[in-house]
Amino acid sequence: MSRHELFRESWNEVVVRATSPNGCVHLTMQGDRDVRFSFDDAWFHRTTLTDFTDQLTRTFRLALVQRTQTYNRHREMVTGHVTTPIDGSRNPHLQTFVDKRDSLVVEGASADGRVSITAVGLRRFVVTLDPDLWSAGDRGAVERGLEEAGNALLRDQFAQMYELKQAGH
Amino acid sequence: MTTPQDLATLQDQLMARYDSGSWGSGFPEDPSQFGSCFNDFTDVPDPADFGDYTTALLETLKKLAPGGFDTSTSDDSGQPVTANGNSVLDMVSTAGIELDDWTGQASDGFFTWSQSWKTGISNQFAAVSVLRQLLHAEAAIWTAALDDLKNLGEAAYEALEAADDQFDTGAGDITTTLKVVGAVVAVAAAVPTAGASLSILTAVGAGVTVASTGMDLYAGAQTDSQKFATCCPRDVLADLMDGVSKVRTAVRDAEQKIAEQLDTNNGVIDGAWSEFCQPPPTLTTVHRDHIGAYEGLGTWGGEG
Numbered sequence: 001m002s003r004h005e006l007f008r009e010s011w012n013e014v015v016v017r018a019t020s021p022n023g024c025v026h027l028t029m030q031g032d033r034d035v036r037f038s039f040d041d042a043w044f045h046r047t048t049l050t051d052f053t054d055q056l057t058r059t060f061r062l063a064l065v066q067r068t069q070t071y072n073r074h075r076e077m078v079t080g081h082v083t084t085p086i087d088g089s090r091n092p093h094l095q096t097f098v099d100k101r102d103s104l105v106v107e108g109a110s111a112d113g114r115v116s117i118t119a120v121g122l123r124r125f126v127v128t129l130d131p132d133l134w135s136a137g138d139r140g141a142v143e144r145g146l147e148e149a150g151n152a153l154l155r156d157q158f159a160q161m162y163e164l165k166q167a168g169h
Numbered sequence: 170m171t172t173p174q175d176l177a178t179l180q181d182q183l184m185a186r187y188d189s190g191s192w193g194s195g196f197p198e199d200p201s202q203f204g205s206c207f208n209d210f211t212d213v214p215d216p217a218d219f220g221d222y223t224t225a226l227l228e229t230l231k232k233l234a235p236g237g238f239d240t241s242t243s244d245d246s247g248q249p250v251t252a253n254g255n256s257v258l259d260m261v262s263t264a265g266i267e268l269d270d271w272t273g274q275a276s277d278g279f280f281t282w283s284q285s286w287k288t289g290i291s292n293q294f295a296a297v298s299v300l301r302q303l304l305h306a307e308a309a310i311w312t313a314a315l316d317d318l319k320n321l322g323e324a325a326y327e328a329l330e331a332a333d334d335q336f337d338t339g340a341g342d343i344t345t346t347l348k349v350v351g352a353v354v355a356v357a358a359a360v361p362t363a364g365a366s367l368s369i370l371t372a373v374g375a376g377v378t379v380a381s382t383g384m385d386l387y388a389g390a391q392t393d394s395q396k397f398a399t400c401c402p403r404d405v406l407a408d409l410m411d412g413v414s415k416v417r418t419a420v421r422d423a424e425q426k427i428a429e430q431l432d433t434n435n436g437v438i439d440g441a442w443s444e445f446c447q448p449p450p451t452l453t454t455v456h457r458d459h460i461g462a463y464e465g466l467g468t469w470g471g472e473g
Contacts, residue, residue: 004330083341162335165400166193
């Protein structure tokens, strides 16, 4: 098994965690899949939808940073090679890749379509919840919907990134 | 320690990995370069091959050593390589005194010659020491170059795998550290003179430790690095060839330094030949240019 294969296999076991700035939204992600959410119950029942989605989008951004740092550290630990953010200035091909990556629009939705997440370049996130789902105040249902949407978003992200790599920029 | 054969194997592996990948349209213009990227380095000297020569020169140094000396190198356990002076040489310097019954012009000539004998030997010792340092530097260059190329190949292989991985975003550059072979010979080194006063020779620093099984690089502070994109094979190959080019340039620069050192020292020795290979003693009225049989004392080239 090559070093990259060892890394790929072991990465599946690595868990990344992020918490919202207000400490009430917790996100875990294992090996770029299996997204899990949990919310502080008291906060969930008294917060507004606007505040809720704001905390969620901030958590996504924090999780992405955490995931990238962990991914690179883990790769270095397994393969011995340092990984740094891609430097597009090294050649025009890479710059094109970086530009397209940063403008990539990916999305994911829950199975029932009541929760959706859209991301542009994995920097700007928009979370949309069906008003009925929110007003029902069912924390478990919202968590499940977000988890389904989050996992779908990751699948879309990897599919589009692979397509971008295959396109040769 | 990397060998040229290791590089041949590595480039075969790179070619095979490229051939087995699913690359969409991110093709390099000439993918066959994966399988030939190290061709310029597959017949370079194996650093281990220098060991016999440096060992032989160490034995020469021991024979020429007027006093104890430190070679400025170390063995495989990191201990400095030192040796005692050759006490046999003292017998030449004192021979004139012991030949009590020898008088006359030949005796005077021999006595005069014997008093400066050790200076010439000391200078020969220094010259051999410089030659040995240069060989160390050569070995160090190829050790560093081969190791750097191996690191480049392994990083390129990993980058190819990442580019072919549908669950790797390709958004990171893999970075590998290069030892920079040019820095290997930038280390200043003193010429071991075993107590001789001569200091006109210069020597590049090999920056190596010498082991019976080969040579390991001195961990120099100066390094370089090469980044590898992980998004498509075209960029991986471009980065690989860029890294190979860096190594090639570094080898050329380092070899230039060694050649310059060799030229400088040759010039010094030519310009002060009698300091290295002393004129024979004036034993008779026969001009010493016409006296032969000085085997072991060097070849006297005449006074010019």
